[in-house]
Amino acid sequence: EDQVTQSPEALRLQEGESSSLNCSYTVSGLRGLFWYRQDPGKGPEFLFTLYSAGEEKEKERLKATLTKKESFLHITAPKPEDSATYLCAVPNTGFQKLVFGTGTRLLVSP
Amino acid sequence: DTGVSQDPRHKITKRGQNVTFRCDPISEHNRLYWYRQTLGQGPEFLTYFQNEAQLEKSRLLSDRFSAERPKGSFSTLEIQRTEQGDSAMYLCASSLDGGYEKLFFGSGTQLSVL
Numbered sequence: 001e002d003q004v005t006q007s008p009e010a011l012r013l014q015e016g017e018s019s020s021l022n023c024s025y026t027v028s029g030l031r032g033l034f035w036y037r038q039d040p041g042k043g044p045e046f047l048f049t050l051y052s053a054g055e056e057k058e059k060e061r062l063k064a065t066l067t068k069k070e071s072f073l074h075i076t077a078p079k080p081e082d083s084a085t086y087l088c089a090v091p092n093t094g095f096q097k098l099v100f101g102t103g104t105r106l107l108v109s110p
Numbered sequence: 111d112t113g114v115s116q117d118p119r120h121k122i123t124k125r126g127q128n129v130t131f132r133c134d135p136i137s138e139h140n141r142l143y144w145y146r147q148t149l150g151q152g153p154e155f156l157t158y159f160q161n162e163a164q165l166e167k168s169r170l171l172s173d174r175f176s177a178e179r180p181k182g183s184f185s186t187l188e189i190q191r192t193e194q195g196d197s198a199m200y201l202c203a204s205s206l207d208g209g210y211e212k213l214f215f216g217s218g219t220q221l222s223v224l
């Protein structure tokens with residue numbers, strides 16, 4: 001069964017304290033791994049797509065990397081406005097829909 | 111690009127009542143997805159449309175749930191005889207043909223069943 005596991009469930013950082021979020025997956029024939037950001041009371045917002053091991057994507061203080069079995073979202077010198085839930089997702093085996101993990105709730109304190 | 115619009119944003123209903131939600135996708139998007147999200151969980155797939163055709167329904171979607179997308183434009187999700195376990199955020203997303211890549215989500219409809 002296609003599965004996505006994210007850790008930690010929650011993470012509290014001080015402003016400027018860098019860290020990483022993890023996303024591991026089990027799916028046959030990976031065709032992309034997706035990171036989304038979700039603010040409270042809103043729908044997820046697309047951040048990155050990664051397609052092959054070794055690929056990296058960056059956006060402001062966020063950098064996503066991909067290996068054969070997992071992805072990391074690195075947050076460098078975070079700010080309070082980076083506080084959100086970060087979701088990762090992979091296409092299911094039939095490539096018709098995204099399967100989401102449970103997310104990591106990030107809180108950055110000033 | 112006005113984004114994906116969902117209506118209403120919030121719905122409170124009593125157990126046993128029927129509710130209907132509406133989603134207006136981005137105008138040129140062929141695919142439309144419905145997901146459900148409960149507190150502390152990621153979105154769970156419910157169903158999706160390619161234009162007006164409903165191509166897949168999750169096992170999560172009981173007989174009380176029905177979705178339509180007439181003329182391949184807006185979509186409605188109806189829940190009949192609501193139960194307390196139906197309380198969740200119902201999210202709609204759309205994408206260009208070819209699919210699951212880069213979904214654009216609406217802000218969701220938060221359903222509370224009392």
